[in-house]
Amino acid sequence: MRIDPDSFAGGYFENAVYRHWDPYEDVPQDDLEADRERLVADEPTAAEFDEFREFIAQFGAGEEAVTEDLAPLMIALDDINDQMFVSSQIYEEAKHTQFFDRYWREVVNPAAETLGHEVTAPTDQRYFNEDYVAIFDATEEAMEQLLTDDSPEQMARAISHYHLTIESVVAQTGYFAFQSIFSDSGRDDVARREWPELPGLIDGINYVRSDEGRHVGWGMQKVRSLIQDAGVEPQVVRDTLQGLMPRVVGASATDSEISRTEPIAEFSRDKLTRRVEIITDQDATLPTIEELTRVEGGESAAGH
Ligand SMILES: [Fe+2]
Numbered sequence: 514m515r516i517d518p519d520s521f522a523g524g525y526f527e528n529a530v531y532r533h534w535d536p537y538e539d540v541p542q543d544d545l546e547a548d549r550e551r552l553v554a555d556e557p558t559a560a561e562f563d564e565f566r567e568f569i570a571q572f573g574a575g576e577e578a579v580t581e582d583l584a585p586l587m588i589a590l591d592d593i594n595d596q597m598f599v600s601s602q603i604y605e606e607a608k609h610t611q612f613f614d615r616y617w618r619e620v621v622n623p624a625a626e627t628l629g630h631e632v633t634a635p636t637d638q639r640y641f642n643e644d645y646v647a648i649f650d651a652t653e654e655a656m657e658q659l660l661t662d663d664s665p666e667q668m669a670r671a672i673s674h675y676h677l678t679i680e681s682v683v684a685q686t687g688y689f690a691f692q693s694i695f696s697d698s699g700r701d702d703v704a705r706r707e708w709p710e711l712p713g714l715i716d717g718i719n720y721v722r723s724d725e726g727r728h729v730g731w732g733m734q735k736v737r738s739l740i741q742d743a744g745v746e747p748q749v750v751r752d753t754l755q756g757l758m759p760r761v762v763g764a765s766a767t768d769s770e771i772s773r774t775e776p777i778a779e780f781s782r783d784k785l786t787r788r789v790e791i792i793t794d795q796d797a798t799l800p801t802i803e804e805l806t807r808v809e810g811g812e813s814a815a816g817h
């Protein structure tokens with residue numbers, strides 16, 4: 514039997530099927546309406562509203578980019594259990610993309626119209642700084658290289674870009690900043706302004722985060738096994754993660770009307786450092802699937 518339910522990828526695939534959710538239905542229309550009404554009642558200035566949109570645009574574009582960039586990994590992997598897991602991941606990234614698109618159509622644009630602010634596209638370049646674009650370009654390139662080089666080293670590099678940097682550090686930093694600014698959890702010194710609670714967005718992000726915990730878990734396990742079983746030097750992973758560090762900090766930390774840079778930059782630096790430690794220390798215990806997919810107030814367990 515080639516399919517091994519006890520392999521880590523087999524367990525992650527089973528968990529993905531069990532935790533399936535529907536981005537069209539499981540975030541209720543009523544919650545999205547509540548978000549729209551609360552945003553309008555809050556009367557943000559044009560600049561404040563645009564910064565709120567920047568968060569949604571960056572999450573949405575990030576999901577779209579990772580949906581597009583994952584396919585080479587599917588081709589490069591040769592274990593059926595891994596392939597089954599990655600097929601669930603591609604589907605989930607597409608669902609995440611769909612949720613953020615829905616949010617822009619049903620909440621962001623109608624709220625902008627009612628508030629009398631400019632209606633913008635989620636792809637507007639104003640929402641993406643140079644560092645953000647550079648991280649995604651580097652990841653796309655690392656993934657594409659798998660098509661011509663599927664060595665364990667290149668596999669470790671590609672997963673270090675995609676699962677360990679983008680999904681684990683960039684996305685986690687985004688959730689941290691977002692929760693600190695738009696809910697009661699996270700850190701109090703991030704937000705410069707009180708915002709209303711947005712139940713529709715929090716619903717959607719919680720589903721996304723639960724999926725992402727699984728993606729990050731698979732990436733950590735895979736890189737660890739490439740180091741321990743396939744002879745990849747831990748330095749390959751360290752160099753990749755540390756090389757991306759300045760971009761990661763630069764992408765997430767722009768001082769603005771509604772947030773402060775330093776606590777966000779500190780979070781992403783700390784996260785990246787812990788990621789390097791957990792992957793390269795062969796005695797470190799990786800979190801379980803339950804811990805990885807549990808979403809709590811401030812930060813999902815995938816962050817630990
Ligand atoms: Fe995603």
Ligand SMILES: [Fe+2]
Pocket residue numbers: 579606680724725728
């Ligand atoms: Fe993901």
